[in-house]
Amino acid sequence: MSDRVLDLQGVSKIYRTEAEEIRALDNVSFAVNRGEFVGVTGPSGSGKSTLLHLVGCLDTPSSGQILFDGNPVHTLGDQGLATIRNERIGFVFQNFNLLPRISALNNVSLPLNYAGYSRKERSRKALASLERVRLGHRTSHKPSQMSGGERQRVAIARALVMEPSLILADEPTGNLDQKVGTEIMSLLFELNREQGATIVLITHDMAIAQKCPRVVSIRDGKIVEDSLS
Numbered sequence: 001m002s003d004r005v006l007d008l009q010g011v012s013k014i015y016r017t018e019a020e021e022i023r024a025l026d027n028v029s030f031a032v033n034r035g036e037f038v039g040v041t042g043p044s045g046s047g048k049s050t051l052l053h054l055v056g057c058l059d060t061p062s063s064g065q066i067l068f069d070g071n072p073v074h075t076l077g078d079q080g081l082a083t084i085r086n087e088r089i090g091f092v093f094q095n096f097n098l099l100p101r102i103s104a105l106n107n108v109s110l111p112l113n114y115a116g117y118s119r120k121e122r123s124r125k126a127l128a129s130l131e132r133v134r135l136g137h138r139t140s141h142k143p144s145q146m147s148g149g150e151r152q153r154v155a156i157a158r159a160l161v162m163e164p165s166l167i168l169a170d171e172p173t174g175n176l177d178q179k180v181g182t183e184i185m186s187l188l189f190e191l192n193r194e195q196g197a198t199i200v201l202i203t204h205d206m207a208i209a210q211k212c213p214r215v216v217s218i219r220d221g222k223i224v225e226d227s228l229s
Helices: 048-055 078-087 104-114 119-132 148-160 178-195
Strands: 004-016 021-033 037-041 063-068 089-092 166-170 199-203 214-219 222-228
Touching: 004 048, 021 048, 021 063, 021 222, 037 048, 037 178, 048 166, 048 199, 078 089, 078 104, 089 148, 104 119, 104 148, 119 148, 148 166, 148 178, 166 178, 178 199
Parallel strands: 037 199, 037 214, 089 166, 166 199
Antiparallel strands: 004 021, 004 063, 214 222
């Protein structure tokens, strides 16, 4: 397996209308090595969301190529991309994206269900993932019975449960107050530092980005800075 989890090579994304051509990403190249924690930041409209969709295999570039674990994703069909999204990328969203009517344990086990694991194995792995984020005592609780910070921990546990190559976190503290947001960031740093999780975090908040070991700054669809802290 490649030491590079993610490798963008000259990636551009162009949207065309009758009136104009919008270059949302313009010849972007950067790589993420296994075990890195990378913060991607930039103002609104800079191209962060487009980058998120491309890295998350939710969209394809207009030009250039993206390699995931050393393999080009443009050669994959819809089913292959769906498999990467479910098994190789763990998503953490600003709005948590939990199903409200089922327990924390069942929310975390959803990717395992899609991957065809048995019920016993789903429960075992989901519980282990909740314990990784220190929520092993909240398995039967529904999202409405939890605080915002706990809901985000459940979302992180769900992102971890398939033991993915990459955790892709999109504004994970955006719906949390500063204290709880700091706790969630501390958890992500801990997962990276102590458990080796590879994390790409998308944020508009420079204060959060600057805490990341590496920061990639985007403006007008171009990388303007790529620095280590």
